Amino acid sequence: MKKQLSQLVSMVLIILLIASVAVAQESFKLEYKFEKGKTFRYKDISSGKMTQEMMGKEMKMSSEGEKVIKIIVDDVSKTGDITITTSTDSMKVFSSTPMGDTTIYPTELLNKRTVVTFSNKGKILLEQVIDSIKQTGRMASMAPTEPVKFHILPEDAKAIGTIWNSLTVDTVDRMGGKVLTTSDIEYTLVGKEKKLGYDCLKISFKGKTEIEGKASVQGMELMIEGSGKINGSFYFDPKLGLVVFEDTEVDSEMTMATTGEQAMIIPITQFVKNTRTLVK
Amino acid sequence: MLIRIIITAILIASFAGCSFNIFRSSLPGEKAITPQLIAKHINFLASDSLKGRNTPSPELDSAAEYIAKEFHSIGLSPVNDSYFQKLNLCVVKLDKDNHLKISKDRSEKLFQIKEEFTPFEMTGNKETNASVIFAGYGIDAPEYNYSDYSNIDVAGKIVFVLRHEPGEEDTNSVFDGVKSTAYSNVPRKVKTAIEKGAVGVLVATDPLNHTSLTPRGFPWPSLSKTIPEDALPMNLSMDESKKIPVVHVGEEVINLLFGNVDSLKNLQSEIDASFTSQSFQFENVSVNLKTTTIVTEKPARNVVGFLEGSDPVLKNEGVVIGAHCDHVGYKKKHEPDTDYIFNGADDNASGTSGVLAIAAAFTAMKTKPKRSVMFLTFAGEEKGLLGSEAYVENPLFSLEKTVVMLNLDMIGRNHEDTLFIIGSSRSPDVAAINAEENSFIGFTLAGNEERYVGGSDHASFMKKKVPALFYHTGTHADYHKVTDHADLIDMTKAAKVSQLAFRTAWRLANENK
Known part of the structure; x- marks a missing residue:
């Protein structure tokens, strides 16, 4: 009996050891797996604080936003590339400025479709605006240039605790000019976690972004440069190949300048918090 | 009869209307x-x-x-x-010769422009050598019964001040709380420092309510790769003789003067809680500060x-x-x-x-x-x-x-x-x-x-x-x-x-x- 017990303990220990090694070595190949014909919706909630400075005087502003993004999966190719049509179902923006508080429902931005093709790792391959938005006035700053942005997933399988980096350089055409954004993000596969009823992998990220660009507005040259710190986490369901929830914080410092009939240099400090939730 | 009364009433009303125009003052x-x-x-x-x-x-x-x-x-x-x-x-341009040197306990550190300090737009075309006084938020506001200068004499000294004002995010603040008063503006702090006889100002972002302590100062085109010189705004000229060097300093300067950012946070908390001056002179610290500008x-x-x-x-x-x-x-x-x-x-x-x-x-x-x-x-x-x-x-x-x-x-x-x-x-x-x-x-x-x-x-x-x-x-x-x-x-x-x-x-x- 004593010997049997000893053997049992040894076996349990071996099983535990094997299991722990197996858990430690369990790795996950992360891929987006949108299913053709399906429709998904994400709810984005954001809040931000911004300070603009002119002649040493600060102007504080804050904003809160809420929108629902619709994604229709048009096609999934044999190589795994996914084509989706994105649009915004609803949008509400509240802003508080020294000039007063305003809540707007920018209906001009609703149901404007953009077709995006991206790899199953999240790299955007093609983007085509179907319903264009006239980028004037308030629309110039609010019109989404990328309706849905995907995290770039690693090529190889990753075990829990693994850290990897992603460097992306995006160029966006904006108001007759180009704005270049460079992001250097470090990701960590934190572990498994149940989120909103889905079996997810929690992936945290932190990094820095840099922005630089020039544009032209009503005959004035507009320049922008700045940098920011980004951190947050997202929950990825590896079976569905979907991000279920994400929270992000961005702390940025930018300078906007104009030349032409009005010369200005405006330092801007901005803190934005955003959550994205998959709506069932 | 009734018709006559109605017609008469209409005529009176019409006349009244005309007379209003006639007698309009x-x-x-x-x-x-x-x-x-x-x-x-x-x-x-x-x-x-x-x-x-x-x-x-x-x-x-x-x-x-x-x-x-x-x-x-x-x-x-x-x-x-x-x-x-x-x-x-x-129009004020930043010239080339700018430096910030801090001597503490017989060792000297030279700070890097843009990375560790940046001149503000109201800075003077001057060099100054002086000891340093921590002057809280750099505010002297009799109407709020608050002064960071109540227990110190800053004449001939360089003052180190925090941006903003006590209770910046506090709706119960004696100041305006969430909406800042004019006292929180850097030019106002500089004006007060000059009136008190200070010869230079080091401004730091207050660490309690702000995560980024980057010393942005003014985004001078000469320190930028994107902003051109012709974006520089026009300002009212100030008497150059009355100006003093004013720079925004970052974490490295805070660490040298206060030991670490948390020490400065604690000081800020004390000011916010007690609403009294916590100003003091740094022992064995002197600063050599020079900023140069070109005024057109x-x-x-x-x-x-x-x-x-x-x-x-x-x-x-x-x-x-x-x-x-x-x-x-x-x-x-x-x-x-x-x-x-x-x-x-x-x-x-x-x-x-x-x-x-x-x-x-x-x-x-x-x-x-x-x-x-x-x-x-x-x-x-x-x-x-x-x-x-x-x-x-x-x-x-x-x-x-x-x-x-x-x-x-x-x-x-x-x-x-x-x-x-x-x-x-x-x-x-x-x-x-x-x-x-x-x-x-x-x-x-x-x-x-x-x-x-x-x-x-x-x-x-x-x-x-x-x-x-x-x-x-x-x-x-x-x-x-x-x-x-x-x-x-x-x-x-x-x-x-x-x-x-x-x-x-x-x-x-x-x-x-």
Whole structure:
């Protein structure tokens, strides 16, 4: 009996050891797996604080936003590339400025479709605006240039605790000019976690972004440069190949300048918090 | 019988209606304000020959000469022998020789510009060597019973101050809490430090409410790869001899002086909690600070016309009627045969023409007003209210004795019956008189109180506690575009706005109290 017990303990220990090694070595190949014909919706909630400075005087502003993004999966190719049509179902923006508080429902931005093709790792391959938005006035700053942005997933399988980096350089055409954004993000596969009823992998990220660009507005040259710190986490369901929830914080410092009939240099400090939730 | 009564009632009502028009209280001078006179002025000021009246420009000078001639021909007097008030405007560039060295306990550290310190735009062209005093938020605010200078003498010293003010994010703050007061502005802190005799200022972002401690200072083009020199804004010149070096410092300087950021956070917490000065002098610390700038003068002129009051006592009080006459110039780069001039007919040839017409109305009155009246047209409004700011800093008529400022800016567009009156809640007595006078003019008065309060030259007077009203007919699709042309102006409406401002000014210039 004593010997049997000893053997049992040894076996349990071996099983535990094997299991722990197996858990430690369990790795996950992360891929987006949108299913053709399906429709998904994400709810984005954001809040931000911004300070603009002119002649040493600060102007504080804050904003809160809420929108629902619709994604229709048009096609999934044999190589795994996914084509989706994105649009915004609803949008509400509240802003508080020294000039007063305003809540707007920018209906001009609703149901404007953009077709995006991206790899199953999240790299955007093609983007085509179907319903264009006239980028004037308030629309110039609010019109989404990328309706849905995907995290770039690693090529190889990753075990829990693994850290990897992603460097992306995006160029966006904006108001007759180009704005270049460079992001250097470090990701960590934190572990498994149940989120909103889905079996997810929690992936945290932190990094820095840099922005630089020039544009032209009503005959004035507009320049922008700045940098920011980004951190947050997202929950990825590896079976569905979907991000279920994400929270992000961005702390940025930018300078906007104009030349032409009005010369200005405006330092801007901005803190934005955003959550994205998959709506069932 | 009943029919006769009804007909009689209708006739009485008709007569009453006629008699209201007949007995409408029209001031003799009001007749001088006509759509034709307004049109004459606007057509000149907004003509292509004035090329958008940029500050400074020869074309703005031409506009100023025109206005001065009008003031003279109307019969207004010059002030100090001139119809012009010279503005000292300038553009400041950062020069190359700037450094910050801190010696502590016999070791010296040289800090890197942009990464570890950056000069602010109000910095002086000077080098200073001195010991350092921590002066809290750098605020001396008697009305809040708060002073960071209560227990220290900073004469001949460099002060280290935090940005913002106690309880910045606290709605229970003795200061304004979430909305900052003027004391939180860096120029105000620098002004206080200079008044207290400091020879330099190190400004750090307060770490309790702000995560980023980057020493941004001013984003000088010479320290940037994207911002060009011609984006540098115009400012009012300051006496260079009174300026001192002012730099924004980052975490490295905080660590050297305080040991770490948390120590500074603790100090800030103590100030916020106790609302008392925690200022002290650093032991065995001295700073060598040098900033250099290149100042390019950009002279411009306000135009001024004076009508002395008739009452021996009340003439020492005054009413100011003003408008900015500058606009934003013209596009340097443009396609051939396309419109490239920002004529600024509504913004603000209309308001300037209103001031000229009101001046004509005052001098057309049979008697002079009891109080004196100062007519002003400002330069530099489009560059940040520079003309009116310069005036209130160097007033030609005592601001304490100025009973009201009436500002006309963009008065000739949109619906014929609608007029925005901004500033009513801050100057309710003046607004009440204006509303009474409007019963003779007939505008539907509207006013989003806060929206435009800081948007034009009245704001400079409000800052100095002078009651003010702003007459404005609203923005439009041609605002700050080359299409802001004279032919789009409703001259009748602009004349009516000017008549209302005249009537209000006349009342205010003659009221006994």
